[in-house]
Amino acid sequence: MKRHIFVFVALLFISCDAPKTDRASNTDEYLIPATAEEILKNVKNADARVVLVNVWATWCQPCVEEFPDLMAVYQQYKEQGVKLVFISADFEGQADGAIAFLKAQGVDFPSYLKLRSDRAFINTLDPNWSGAIPATWLYDSEGNKRYFWLGKTSHEQFEKQIRDVLMEGDQQSGLHTPLKARGET
């Protein structure tokens, strides 16, 4: 029992210890131009139990409509080790609009701006992806791609898969206490 409590407290401590980059203030660190390779490298080294990666653009209506649900599910689960990575597919010269949108949505961590050709970006991020947006991937703590949503997705749909992966992680680490028993619904 003591061991379980220790592991639980340790996990809470780790998940609440936000990395320095999570509080980006300067614009250069807020929307970072990056290739798919660079983004994937960071996703795999994210030190998180779940990473959601979302490709969006300011002018993509379903992306804009979906955005608050992604932010809500992130806020709800971030203390359990869930991270959210936004990749803007806005056209060159539209970064200011993307930054304004991210700030208005309350995004207080760094995001990315797609660099290089679409084809290389799409195939590197996911060879099975057609390139349609919005597109969202769920990665587990080991950097495995576990789930993919194409098109506008709801809070409920995101939450279901996040919970499944979190609970699976709990079971594997010996934390058999269900999420519900920890006061979460």
Add this chain to the structure above:
Amino acid sequence: MRKLLAIALVAAMGFNAEAGKSETLALGAEAPAADLEMKGTDGKMYTLVSVQGEKGTLVIFSCNSCPWAVKWESRVASIGNAYRDRGFGVIVINPNDPARVAEDSFDEMVTRAKTLSYGFPYVVDPESQVARAFGASRTPEIFLFNDKGKLAYHGAIDDNASDANAVEAAYLKDALDALLAGEEISVSETKALGCSIKFNEDS
């Protein structure tokens, strides 16, 4: 081992989500839903059979509302008009549900076709049936069939939506030229970012 199996199972389930609409048409396949009538902006009814060309048929899923489609639309007009004159059937299909996207209403399509001087049908697929049958997922998305009616090229128009003058790989034109010359298409599948199709969810 059990964990690996679980991951494989969940991954398989997850990635089926993308195909939630349907599998994308494979190279070599014939056009599905070819007898389905679609209304053109000129008021006439068209099917994919009715627009078939002697050299091949160019089917483009596009729309009024997607910024990517808008960036490419003048190239759609020039390529469509040029290759229609060289024996290709050309049709642009708007698969978005107009009830979900006002900008994709029929009246707006009529205006757009006139503005762009489309010399080929711009038709509406209001229940997204044709798009589903093709397994199309975004606008713009190209399906080019050869003179035998087999899918010969699928993907993007070129490699630069933003700037026609900066295009390095003109995928569609290269594919059309290869078909005209009776040569093999060197790059037969490509990808580009695009707007997800706003499927009619009632059908």
